[in-house]
Amino acid sequence: MNTMKNKVALITGASSGIGKSTAEAFAAKGANVVVAARRKEELDSLVASIEANGGKASAIKTDVSNAKSVEQMVAHTIKEFGRLDYAVNNAGIEGKLSGITDLLEEDWDQVLDINLKGVFLCMKYQAKAMLNAGNGGAIVNIGSVNSFLGFPTGSAYVTSKHGLVGLTTSVSAELAPQGIRVNLLCPGITDTPMHQRLRGIVGDDLYDKGLLPTVHLQRVGRPEEMANAIVFLCSDASSYISGSTLTVDGGLTLTM
Numbered sequence: 001m002n003t004m005k006n007k008v009a010l011i012t013g014a015s016s017g018i019g020k021s022t023a024e025a026f027a028a029k030g031a032n033v034v035v036a037a038r039r040k041e042e043l044d045s046l047v048a049s050i051e052a053n054g055g056k057a058s059a060i061k062t063d064v065s066n067a068k069s070v071e072q073m074v075a076h077t078i079k080e081f082g083r084l085d086y087a088v089n090n091a092g093i094e095g096k097l098s099g100i101t102d103l104l105e106e107d108w109d110q111v112l113d114i115n116l117k118g119v120f121l122c123m124k125y126q127a128k129a130m131l132n133a134g135n136g137g138a139i140v141n142i143g144s145v146n147s148f149l150g151f152p153t154g155s156a157y158v159t160s161k162h163g164l165v166g167l168t169t170s171v172s173a174e175l176a177p178q179g180i181r182v183n184l185l186c187p188g189i190t191d192t193p194m195h196q197r198l199r200g201i202v203g204d205d206l207y208d209k210g211l212l213p214t215v216h217l218q219r220v221g222r223p224e225e226m227a228n229a230i231v232f233l234c235s236d237a238s239s240y241i242s243g244s245t246l247t248v249d250g251g252l253t254l255t256m
């Protein structure tokens with residue numbers, strides 16, 4: 001079903017995990033896709049696989065914490081495909097997990113620069129392109145269940161994800177009157193390289209016996225399940241949803 005034919009989707013953090021699945025999901029709907037991240041080789045192989053399946057895609061090496069790089073990412077999108085309809089601001093890191101007394105200033109800065117400032121920079125340039133074209137659009141930022149819940153040693157990550165709630169609702173209030181919807185998708189535990197790294201730190205036992213039983217669906221989510229919800233938030237099926245947070249966590253945040 002090519003319901004997004006001739007539309008253009010830009011996805012950050014597309015070199016792995018949720019971003020990669022999201023790029024594939026947009027391509028499957030017929031959208032032209034621009035994939036951005038720091039690791040260009042991973043992006044190039046994703047482009048090759050999308051094109052082998054009949055889609056159109058283009059890669060751009062990007063560091064979302066750098067304004068110049070983000071500006072170039074959006075300019076590349078317009079140069080390659082002539083427009084920008086959907087933007088998914090997914091790039092993020094867990095950073096170094098550390099108790100507050102040991103947390104280094106540079107580690108705090110790195111997480112906030114990528115996870116929070118990066119989304120601000122992306123929306124700044126994406127919104128300019130969308131407003132200039134006058135075709136409306138949809139932006140989906142990627143938060144987390146940690147947009148609502150804290151955990152010990154996670155203060156930088158949790159703060160960055162909480163900040164996205166305020167950033168998303170404020171920018172929705174600015175842009176929705178001009179036809180650009182802005183929402184926050186909050187994944188639960190999702191099987192990606194980030195999840196595997198965190199599982200390694202927390203330990204299999206705590207993950208399997210402490211965390212998984214709190215998920216109503218009793219399993220880890222799949223990246224494709226996040227991608228489906230992201231595509232929904234960009235599609236016309238969500239035409240009255242803006243400024244919202246959509247939690248896709250199998251029930252995790254509802255458990256006491």
Ligand SMILES: NC(=O)c1ccc[n+]([C@@H]2O[C@H](COP(=O)([O-])OP(=O)(O)OC[C@H]3O[C@@H](n4cnc5c(N)ncnc54)[C@H](OP(=O)(O)O)[C@@H]3O)[C@@H](O)[C@H]2O)c1
Nearest residue numbers: 013015016017018037038039063064091092144190192194
């Ligand atoms: N997996 C989970 O359980 C889970 C749960 C809740 C929320 N999330 C959120 O979902 C998003 C995707 O995470 P994931 O699980 O798919 O993790 P992942 O597999 O580690 O992917 C993270 C992506 O972000 C990119 N990235 C990191 N820093 C970047 C930068 N400065 N500029 C551009 N791209 C950058 C990485 O690419 P490069 O290294 O190539 O730059 C990679 O493509 C993140 O925002 C994460 O916080 C994940």
